[in-house]
Amino acid sequence: MVLFAVIYPLIITVVAQFSPNRGKGEIILTRGKVVGYKTIGQSFTDNKYFWSRPSAVGYNATTSGGSNKGPANAEYLTTLQARIDTFMVHNPSIPESQITAEMVTASGSGLDPDISPESAKIQIKRIADARNIPEDKILSLVESQIKKPVLGLFGPETINVLELNIRLDELK
Amino acid sequence: MNTEILGILAMFVATLIVAVPLGKYIARVYAGEKTFLDPLCNPVEKFVFRICSIDATLEMNWKKHLTTLLGINFIWFLLSMFILLNQGWLPLNPDNNPSMSPDLAFNTAISFIVNCNLQHYSGETGVSYLTQLTCLMYLHFVSAATGMAACAIVFNALSRRQTQKLGNFYNYFLKSCTRILLPLSFLVSVILSFNGIPMTFNGKDTVTTLEGNSVQISRGPAAAFVAIKHLGTNGGGFFGANSTHPFENPSYFTNMVEMISQMIIPFAFIFALGYYLKRRKLAWTNFGVMTAGFLCLVIPTIFSEINGSPTIQHLGIAQPTGSMEGKETRFGTVASAYWSIATTVISTGSVNSMHDSSMPLSGAMQLLSMMINAFYGGCGVGILNYFIFIVLAVFISGLMVGRTPEFLGKKIEAREVKIAAVIAIFHPFLILVGAALSSYLTAKDAQMGWWFNGNATGWLNNSGYHGFSEMLYEYTSASANNGSGFEGLVDNNPFWNITTGIILLLSRYLPIIGPVAIAGLLAGKKYIPESAGTLKTDTSTFAIMTFAVIAIIAALSFFPALALGPLAEYFTLSK
Structure with missing residues (x-):
């Protein structure tokens, strides 16, 4: 018991001191201030920021979890419809058929830090209007922030919403 | 989508490539042959046997094996009940989480001892760091090793001879821990901690977000925990959301590492049987049957998730990435579907998407995987x-x-x-x-x-x-x-x-x-x-x-x- 419960975690903790941010989780700094953890998603509701996905726990990282709603649940479908309506009010130029399901469904952890490139692209017009920045400038920013699959081979393309929004703030 | 399919193929092939030599190694460990870890493990094992005054050379028959196994499991039960019921005032509890109610402690203790890890509590609020490490993580090791030791007894019994003497339970048990689980856990947890899984004894952190809100973030010594949770096919998560949580599974790369580590020991045992009994063809036949069964379950699941939800299609929006409710963007639908079947066939039970929100056909496949419970299966x-x-x-x-x-x-x-x-x-x-x-x-x-x-x-x-x-x-x-x-x-x-x-x-x-x-x-x-x-x-x-x-x-x-x-x-x- 001493071997597994004491020695093993202590050795790993010592080794972890050499990892990014000494094993405390990777943080992101802007202008000397901590604005969050790289892998823990944040809620964005302002028109001038890219939005994260909906969260069943409201991006409160002292808990975690999904909605656990089944696909046929009537109450759940009403929630989805309301999210679609909200999205359309804020992004009037985007037709309903282009809205990605990702932007109206909650993630498993409720702390998803990423969105897909498609979901970022449908928000560009709104942000360009809110910030008075040309759309193509934001589009090229979005494209520069796309994380490629592992080794270029395995897994989907994603964008970290917090990092994207920080770059967006730096954009002139 | 193609990179997502490639991703799961890579996971399967990598598992197989690691598992065959690992199986050979496991067979040598149980046969008592020389292995490269001898200089490190021999003194440790000798020391443990001496302080516990166990004679590890004493051969047992199958009845004695079983009574020993049940006895030691009962001791763990009493020990974990004590920790769970008293964690509120015990040390290493930076977030001041309360002690468990008796019925929850009963369920949690049993569930971790039997390698199941149904978690009726949530890791952030339900347990202290002391519980996570000395109770839950300790049980991750020993419950996996119990299954492996039982399997070693069967290996021994099936080798060609007529005997009642089937080796020593403590010997099999301790070797499973020190020579198989522990070295692999070291390796995996170091990889994970360098890829963003925290390993800290600090409690919650408070940060102000870009939009100016204040949020609290739970942390903890998770890297060591997550490694053995998968290697031992335990599956009980450090955080409530298990491996969907960004601190338990921060990227597609860690997802691959965790996927491979939960499947290698079950795969390796199939080959270990072949090496131990010198019947490698039998091992490949068994592997073939299991893989055929696994494919019958996983392929329909992947398709039903890629196609997305019919009710969402009805709402008139696009589903370019498939059914996303309860799934994480960084894993995508394919890797989530693959994980959901892998975790249910091998009895891990960790999740990287919420199964409750899976499509009905995927739900049926996940259930069927557990109902059959014999394709690959848990540790041992x-x-x-x-x-x-x-x-x-x-x-x-x-x-x-x-x-x-x-x-x-x-x-x-x-x-x-x-x-x-x-x-x-x-x-x-x-x-x-x-x-x-x-x-x-x-x-x-x-x-x-x-x-x-x-x-x-x-x-x-x-x-x-x-x-x-x-x-x-x-x-x-x-x-x-x-x-x-x-x-x-x-x-x-x-x-x-x-x-x-x-x-x-x-x-x-x-x-x-x-x-x-x-x-x-x-x-x-x-x-x-x-x-x-x-x-x-x-x-x-x-x-x-x-x-x-x-x-x-x-x-x-x-x-x-x-x-x-x-x-x-x-x-x-x-x-």
């Missing part, structure tokens, strides 16, 4: 479950060709077949009795009194067919010692804690006792050399036979239950 116990089906297949084939059934040169007689049949029927019995009881209470909307705060329908998060699936899933997961859940179910209350706790106990120990007893009985019999008339168990004909036995038992036992839950939901949705 996977082989034991599969062994039961082999015994049945040998017996049935023997009857078909009209000769005495034999397996590895030992006659299989009435007593062994009786044990195998009871074990095979017991698993569906536990699941269906549990599901029937809870459905009866739900249908009546019974007043539950002390057992549950409110009426019985209050524990469901979804109504109708899906609600039935939630209850069926919980009991299936308990009986398969899996530990994943349709997490919408409100399960932290005396009714669910106690009923699943009892099922956990029965469904863990009987499937260990049964195969060890059969193997012990076989070991005592005379060895009959192979002849032209021997039924060969490493041929494709016999492989198909075993597959058919598994499929028939599963279909007969579970088809009605599946039809009432996920299949009914599937057909109503696809109308």
